[in-house]
Amino acid sequence: MFALTDVKKTYQQKGRTVHALAGVTLEIPRGQLVAIQGSTGGGKTTLLQMLGALDRPTSGTVILDGQEISKLGDRKLADVRAKQLGFVFQHYNLIPTLTAQENVEMGLAPLGPKPEERKQRAAEALASVGLADRGDHLPGELSGGQQQRVSIARALAKRPQVLLADEPTGNLDEATRDDIMGLFESLWREGLTIVMVTHDSAVARRAERRLHISGGKLTEK
Template sequence: MAAVIDINDLTKTYDMGQTKVHALRGIDLQIQTNEYVALMGPSGSGKSTLMNLLGCLDTPTSGRYLLDGKDVSMMDDTELANIRNEKIGFVFQTFNLLPRQTTLENVALPLVYAGLAKRERQQRAAEVLDSVGLGDRLDHRPNELSGGQRQRVAIARALVNRPAIILADEPTGNLDTKTSIEIMEIFEDIQRRGNTVILVTHEPDIAEHAHRIVRLRDGETESDEPNEHIIRASDPTHRYNQT
């Protein structure tokens, strides 16, 4: 099976006047359809830079990035915008909701850019809000919602265009422990429905929800391993396969 994401020798260098910052130093990464991957690393490890490249928010200095077999590393801004709108849904730590818009309007916004009629936008937004447990909060504004509810709105907005890939950047960073667990359960459900989920986090307990953990350090891959805890829990025959 071809990887939905195939990165080869990817680098990113920022020119800071007389200094060059090498944020990524030759990353190789393949992610299959319906995988659930956590990108981990300390501050300055390159994980946020890598997420920006995966999400087509930035372009690499060198290397190749194939998304569904198409080379996006050389696309122009318009092509990258189309990719973001059609294939990728984003969830951010700070929610990025419009304060004067209702929950329904916030979630429906990406569909405006997709050219859907108002009635279809509202219907689809209402359906996806219901799927994350906010079907009774359609007319509420962000300041009328808890942090966990605002993150659910952000997740619904990421899903409304029916993207294949969900990218989540520190999605529980502003939430308490109980709410964080609830949000991670939503991501697990999204993955079970067939989406590829890529989670950026520095929190080990959050990364443990993923099926595979990629650790970065100083712009390089430190380790790339399956999450054996998840594999054992999801495979009832696993204990019989031990030697």
């Protein structure tokens, strides 16, 4: 699914060069559930951005499903993000004035499906995360765990090849965290490739594969 070869990312900060990624080589086969851990500033979010076609490396190559995305232009990168990747973040990023159903439908806008298809795919995605009966609720009427499920449904409605999650349980209590991880495990068992960044070792231990990044260097745990 992913193949990264000697990926480096440097940038300037207050007159000094920061090596966010220092020669990362990594393969992630289709169908894995991968957790990436590391301290703040260690490079884990930068790595996720490379996998998510949100940034380009300073050098090295990033290949997704046989296509070298590290060399694509902005328009083609946007197309990859829209059609192949689903994103879940620590903050749910839901529009407070829209219902759960409408929030999920909004995530399909870049794909341009007809209104009836958009409505059906959103309803199916909400049902897949256990919220079939919450589609008409506003975010403020939902718990934190339910809001995160809506954001997961928004990502799933695109029918992505990969789900990328950045601290997806960071705002949740322990019980709700375990509930969301149970959902991720179910999606993984159904064949979805999932890569998540987390600071929580209890979350990482439930992944099929654990990676650690520090100082821009990646190791297996």
